[in-house]
Amino acid sequence: MSPDVDPVALAVPFFVLAIVLEIILGRLGRAKANYEPRDTFTSLAMGLGSTTAGLLTGGAIFAASLWVYEHRLFEIPMTAIWAWVALFLLEDMTYYWFHRLAHERRFWWASHVNHHTSQHYNLSTALRQTWTGGVAGTWLLWLPLSLIGFPPAMVAIQKGISLVYQFWIHTEAIGKMPRWFEAVFNTPSHHRVHHARNPRYLDRNYAGVLIIWDRLFGTFQPELAEEPCRYGVVKNLGTFNLLRVAFHEWVAIGRDLATARSLREAAGYLFGPPGWSHDGSRETSHQIRARWAATQPQTVSREAAEATGPTPAARSESRV
Amino acid sequence: MDKAFLIQFSSSLAAVGVLVGLSAWARIGRPARTLDEARARELFFEDFPDRRIDRLWITRDGKGALARSGECALVLMAVGDGFAVRRLSWCQASSAMFKGGVLSIHLGDVAAPRALLAFDNWPPADLAA
Numbered sequence: 001m002s003p004d005v006d007p008v009a010l011a012v013p014f015f016v017l018a019i020v021l022e023i024i025l026g027r028l029g030r031a032k033a034n035y036e037p038r039d040t041f042t043s044l045a046m047g048l049g050s051t052t053a054g055l056l057t058g059g060a061i062f063a064a065s066l067w068v069y070e071h072r073l074f075e076i077p078m079t080a081i082w083a084w085v086a087l088f089l090l091e092d093m094t095y096y097w098f099h100r101l102a103h104e105r106r107f108w109w110a111s112h113v114n115h116h117t118s119q120h121y122n123l124s125t126a127l128r129q130t131w132t133g134g135v136a137g138t139w140l141l142w143l144p145l146s147l148i149g150f151p152p153a154m155v156a157i158q159k160g161i162s163l164v165y166q167f168w169i170h171t172e173a174i175g176k177m178p179r180w181f182e183a184v185f186n187t188p189s190h191h192r193v194h195h196a197r198n199p200r201y202l203d204r205n206y207a208g209v210l211i212i213w214d215r216l217f218g219t220f221q222p223e224l225a226e227e228p229c230r231y232g233v234v235k236n237l238g239t240f241n242l243l244r245v246a247f248h249e250w251v252a253i254g255r256d257l258a259t260a261r262s263l264r265e266a267a268g269y270l271f272g273p274p275g276w277s278h279d280g281s282r283e284t285s286h287q288i289r290a291r292w293a294a295t296q297p298q299t300v301s302r303e304a305a306e307a308t309g310p311t312p313a314a315r316s317e318s319r320v
Numbered sequence: 321m322d323k324a325f326l327i328q329f330s331s332s333l334a335a336v337g338v339l340v341g342l343s344a345w346a347r348i349g350r351p352a353r354t355l356d357e358a359r360a361r362e363l364f365f366e367d368f369p370d371r372r373i374d375r376l377w378i379t380r381d382g383k384g385a386l387a388r389s390g391e392c393a394l395v396l397m398a399v400g401d402g403f404a405v406r407r408l409s410w411c412q413a414s415s416a417m418f419k420g421g422v423l424s425i426h427l428g429d430v431a432a433p434r435a436l437l438a439f440d441n442w443p444p445a446d447l448a449a
Contacts, residue, residue: 016335020342027346034350035343036400044336052329119402124339230366238397238404238432248431255430291369 004153007160015167019123022173031173033122038240040124045242046114047127057134065143065152074149084158087150088209091142091158095208098141100219103203103285109274110249111136117245119232121195126170131246162208166191176223186211189223196229197236199292202285234275234288249274349401354382364394367405377444384437386413386423395425397435404432418442 026033076083102112111132118125133139145155169191177187186207194205204221207214214220223229237245256269256277265278275284283291353359355378364373364387375388383398393413395406406427416425423437 012332016339019339023339023342023346023348026348034348034401035346036349036402037340037344039400039402040343041336041340044339048329048332048336051332055325119400124343232402235367235406235429235431236399236402236404238399238406238427238429238435240400244430244433251430295369 005157005160007157007164011164011167015123015127018168022123022171025173033171033173034120035122035124036120039118039120040122042240042242042245043118043124043128046131046245047129049131049242049246050129050133053131053134061134061139062152062156064139065146065155068143069146069149069152072147072149076149076151076154078151078154083150083154087145087154087158090145090148090150091155091162092207092209093213094141094145095159095162096206096213096217098138099206099208100217101141102136102138103206104273105271106249106253106274106276107270108136108138110253111138113233113249113274114245116195116233117237119236121170121172121192121229121231123167123170125195126167132250165209170195182211184210184212190214190220192229192231193221193223195231197232197234198227198230199288200224200227201229202234202289234283234285352401355379355385355396356382360385360387360396363396363403364405368394368407371407375446377439379438380421380440381438384435386437395427395435395437397432397437406432406435414443416442 022031022033023035025031026035076086099112102108111130114130115125115128118128130136142155142159146152166186169186169188171188172192174188176182176189177185181187182189186205186209190205190207190211193201196202201221204219205211205214206219211220237248239245253269257266260266260269260278268276268278273284273286275282275287355363357376357378360376360378361373364371364385368389371389371392371394373387373389373394376385377387378385385396387394387396388410389407391410393408393410395408395413397404397406406429408425408427413425416423418424418439418441421438421440423435423439423442425435425437427433427435
């Protein structure tokens with residue numbers, strides 16, 4: 001029942017070669033690629049640490065999946081094509097909600113934030129992964145798939161495929177893909193927006209493989225030529241220290257909890273949106289976006305109109 | 321410890337070394353751009369768009385800046401080829417340790433513990449003005 005095929009492990013040589021290629025193309029001026037050695041080291045070391053940390057919790061997580069699978073509702077054959085198609089869609093939607101939770105609630109953001117701490121956006125950034133994902137418990141979100149009846153090995157393989165897919169979109173070397181591809185799939189352009197700290201781009205494009213979930217659930221934002229992405233987090237890190245990168249938000253949560261004066265405040269600091277504070281002295285992404293939007297009323301109303309399609313007046317004009 | 325794990329870990333470690341070395345060799349960080357007043361104001365504005373900057377001092381190496389905004393100090397520090405910005409009380413900044421031409425400001429932030437800003441003197445002569 002354990003996954004004999006690990007797409008991520010199989011893809012590691014490809015990851016290394018792709019980074020080498022991106023650096024060389026950047027050096028030759030043939031592709032847009034910025035690499036800063038300390039930033040690159042941080043990203044790759046976080047990736048290596050994440051793999052090691054995953055080994056510590058991976059067994060327990062897989063055992064939990066097996067236990068749930070023993071109580072499954074349906075028998076789903078691992079050899080059926082329809083089962084893989086269904087799993088692809090369900091796993092990708094699960095990823096969307098995991099990712100949204102990981103951005104919009106501080107407890108899970110504490111684990112995910114380090115993926116966003118680079119001020120660069122290149123293939124090494126894709127490997128800047130969490131050390132505390134197992135502890136944060138977001139893996140629980142995938143258990144319903146095993147409860148439905150998808151074998152845990154099948155789920156693990158699909159998760160791996162999704163992660164491998166998401167590697168190549170961490171690049172500035174690729175501008176935009178063909179329109180049909182941009183409409184359906186997560187792409188470098190869509191994911192650059194996700195990694196940007198511009199107020200307009202905050203908490204957008206959570207997709208794993210299919211961008212349709214963002215379009216469906218109202219979190220889609222296209223990359224705009226007039227607003228280049230500025231990468232990083234709202235408060236960029238002032239250090240490359242690996243321990244600080246990995247644990248800074250957990251420590252910050254601990255400090256806030258130590259000063260909380262009530263259960264409500266403690267809950268806010270733990271499960272409120274990142275940036276929440278009891279006295280409103282900090283800003284959440286939502287507040288930053290709102291502040292920005294208040295200064296750009298024309299831009300926002302135009303974008304809203306574009307997102308919802310042409311107005312009746314515009315439609316009638318287009319018929320003339 | 322599992323032998324396969326050790327082999328995989330050491331190979332990965334070697335790959336990390338090669339890739340970091342390659343990125344250093346390539347010299348494709350963001351183009352070095354010494355801070356001037358306009359750039360510093362632009363960077364402060366990105367993080368604190370509502371803050372008016374009363375006074376601004378750029379470090380002599382062009383890698384940082386300190387601004388006074390009312391009773392607050394805004395600190396801009398280079399991180400690799402990027403920047404990080406923090407806000408603290410003006411009292412904290414003005415009383416920070418200045419030694420050997422470097423102002424060392426403790427930021428009280430686990431993600432950015434300290435800012436080191438190179439100034440010729442501190443407090444600056446024009447501060448009282």
